[in-house]
Amino acid sequence: MLIDISPLVDESINVWPGDTPFVQTVNVDMHAGANLTLSDIRTSVHVGAHADAPSHYVTDGIDIASRRLDYYIGRCVVLHIRVRRGERIAPDHLNGKVVSAPRVLLRTGTFPDPRRWNNDFASLSPALIDDFYQHGVMLIGIDTPSVDPFESKDLEAHQAFARNDMAMLEGLVLDHVEEGEYELIAPPLRLRGADASPVRAVLRTF
Template sequence: MGQSKWIDISQPLTNDMAHFPGDTPFKYELTYTKQQTGSVNVGQITGSVHIGTHIDAPFHYDSDGKTVDQLEIDLYIGEAAVLDVSHTEKITAETLRPFKLHGASRVLLRTSLPNHPKRFPSQMPELDPSIADFLDEHGIKLIGVDVPSVDPPESKDLAAHHALYDKDIYILENLMLDHVTPGRYELVALPLAIGGADGSPVRAVLRSANAQEANTT
């Protein structure tokens, strides 16, 4: 039996997608049509680097931190555990403790927030900064979430961002995980090599060769 197909867990980039309040919305339009050029259609895009499914570079919350083009691409390729934490509105170290994380250096959290790319949530589950120590103890280097941010939109101190940063754990946000069965997968979520950028949209995909569940104890 061959390997299973790739599963797209990215938000489509559309002109009516939701964006972080006050940030630059996404827009795609044709700069020139084939009729105008006589040969090709040429499009352009504008929008925040934090639009849709995206990674945060440390420079996003630390002016001396690494920018997107300085990050190791190996962070965003490899084994990942998809964990269902939809039973709680506050995700703490205790929430994650029952899961078997051995062998996976990346975790993706499927929360209680339904995947609605065209609507910015008025409320969303909270990630307690305590998860950073727990994830670090288990060798986790990347956390992915299906919410717009690991901190509440109104936060100014960004406690979860900084707690993860202190443990060298990188951040992937706005995933689409409602259609994904919890378990172990191969993840590819490469950012664009944007010079000096604080973040980048990604095309995030998963593939499971065997449907191995991330069982709880």
């Protein structure tokens, strides 16, 4: 079975305040008598479920096109985390839960509606990221717009991903996903020079 963990992307989805919103323009339209329909989109590359590239948070970091694909495809574990809004998830929040796969998706429920922005979503502590790295984790995904708190300027969590050369997925929808192991399928587009890419993130049950 396939479980879609991507939000619907249209003009009502929120992007980070101040970032470029998603807009679709239909340039040729069969409904207006044309022989086909053609549209273009303008959007932040950080729209909806997306993968950040190192070039987003490291001066000399590689772009999303240069990123290895194996980060984004393979065995993962979904964990439900009880964390207060606005808080960084620390190792203690795991409450003894076992990281049993090289990719970990964290369901926090702290950004419940991608069409109604809230600033007080949960994020990741650098200690948690380092801890996961020690346990062989290569990718962490989260159901919030960022792995760092809304107000963060130093982006300590992003920097922890950088020093461990780990990958991240942000903006996932995990409300309907049970804890457990799945196959993750969420490759980014091969966009040269891009600091992120939207992904169609899917879980396959074993």
